[in-house]
Amino acid sequence: xxxxxxxxxxxxxxxxxxxxxxxxxxxxxxxxxxxxxxxxxxxxxxxxxxxxxxxxxxxxxxxxxxxxxxxxxxxxxxxxxxxxxxxxxxxxxxxxxxxxxxxxxxxxxxxxxxxxxxxxxxxxxxxxxxxxxxxxxxxxxxxxxxxxxxxxxxxxxxxxxxxxxxxxxxxxxxxxxxxxxxxxxxxxxxxxxxxxxxxxxxxxxxxxxxxxxxxxxxxxxxxxxxxxxxxxxxxxxxxxxxxxxxxxxxxxxxxxxxxxxxxxxxxxxx
Numbered sequence: 632x633x634x635x636x637x638x639x640x641x642x643x644x645x646x647x648x649x650x651x652x653x654x655x656x657x658x659x660x661x662x663x664x665x666x667x668x669x670x671x672x673x674x675x676x677x678x679x680x681x682x683x684x685x686x687x688x689x690x691x692x693x694x695x696x697x698x699x700x701x702x703x704x705x706x707x708x709x710x711x712x713x714x715x716x717x718x719x720x721x722x723x724x725x726x727x728x729x730x731x732x733x734x735x736x737x738x739x740x741x742x743x744x745x746x747x748x749x750x751x752x753x754x755x756x757x758x759x760x761x762x763x764x765x766x767x768x769x770x771x772x773x774x775x776x777x778x779x780x781x782x783x784x785x786x787x788x789x790x791x792x793x794x795x796x797x798x799x800x801x802x803x804x805x806x807x808x809x810x811x812x813x814x815x816x817x818x819x820x821x822x823x824x825x826x827x828x829x830x831x832x833x834x835x836x837x838x839x840x841x842x843x844x845x846x847x848x849x850x851x852x853x854x855x856x857x858x859x860x861x862x863x864x865x866x867x868x869x870x871x872x873x874x875x876x877x878x879x880x881x882x883x884x885x886x887x888x889x890x891x892x893x894x895x896x897x898x899x900x901x
Contacts, residue, residue: 650739650757655783656702663699665757668738673698677735677763683775683870684748684755691737691761696726699736703727703784711760712781716831719760719776719820720788725768732768736779737761753778771877772870773820788815792827794897795819797888810888813881817872824892826899833869841893843886851889852882 650665668674671694682689703709705724712718726734739745739756747754755777762770789796795814797807814824821833836842842851854861855877858869877885 649741652736652758652779653781653783654699655781656700657784658702661701665738665741668694668736668758669740671698674738677737677761679761679763681765682761683772684759684777685746689745689761691735691759692740693735693737693761695729696734696736696760697729699782700726707784708787710783710785710829711776711779712783712829713776714778714780717776717778717820718829718831719773720815721774723784725770725774728768732765732770733763735761735763748777766875769876771817772872773817776820788819794825794827795892797891798895806884807888807891810884810886810891813877813885814888817877817885821869825895825897836889837892837896838899841889841896843890843893851886855882855885 652663652668654661654663669692674692674694677691677693679689679691681687700709700723703723703726705727707723709721709723709726710718711721725732728734737755737759739754739758745754745756758779759777760775760779762768762775785791795811797805797811801807818824818836819828819830821830822828823830823835824837826835826838842854846854850861855872856874857871859871872882
């Protein structure tokens with residue numbers, strides 16, 4: 632019995648480093664443990680003035696993403712998958728910045744856990760992608776995935792999910808195609824459309840109905856700006872997109888893409 636008590640005391644006094652992050656960046660796969668990342672030679676303390684998830688200033692032990700994305704090029708495409716099914720589609724270029732808006736992987740130290748994200752919720756750990764000076768790159772809230780479990784290099788969204796594509800006869804610089812780019816950046820992490828996408832978080836935005844079909848007037852834009860202002864419930868998780876992140880002109884393009892896709896519905900696979 633004495634031996635069991637001593638063993639239990641040792642367990643309680645020793646930090647647990649159970650979490651792991653899997654990086655699938657092409658030819659190789661690398662699994663990082665929490666302890667390894669906290670001891671990474673490039674790890675440092677970063678101060679986040681306006682944390683997207685905690686809605687207040689936060690301080691983290693973090694590693695610059697440039698130190699982890701070995702072999703990744705600016706024109707590559709990455710996907711960060713969270714434990715809850717959130718799947719952020721991210722062009723690699725912003726993640727490789729060494730100035731301006733800069734991406735960091737924040738690591739939760741089990742000996743110093745982060746606060747809960749709300750009543751009955753866990754923290755943003757064990758791994759959280761945060762940004763310093765995000766305004767310099769107009770970084771979207773969807774580019775701050777938390778509870779990240781996996782980051783992988785994939786082909787572009789348009790190649791993987793043709794059901795998301797606007798009509799092929801549109802010019803490359805058509806406003807609808809620009810709206811499609813904004814949809815990928817701001818919506819695809821949580822939502823599918825025509826059943827296409829990897830997210831398992833929010834509802835499909837075209838099947839059975841597109842939001843442009845049931846939001847009248849400017850209510851869809853108001854909803855995107857402040858979801859809880861139109862539909863308030865404790866489980867609501869959709870963030871609001873401020874004009875600093877999604878200017879009015881971009882919001883018009885995004886809604887234009889959704890309206891266009893209402894006429895391009897495709898049956899879901901059985």
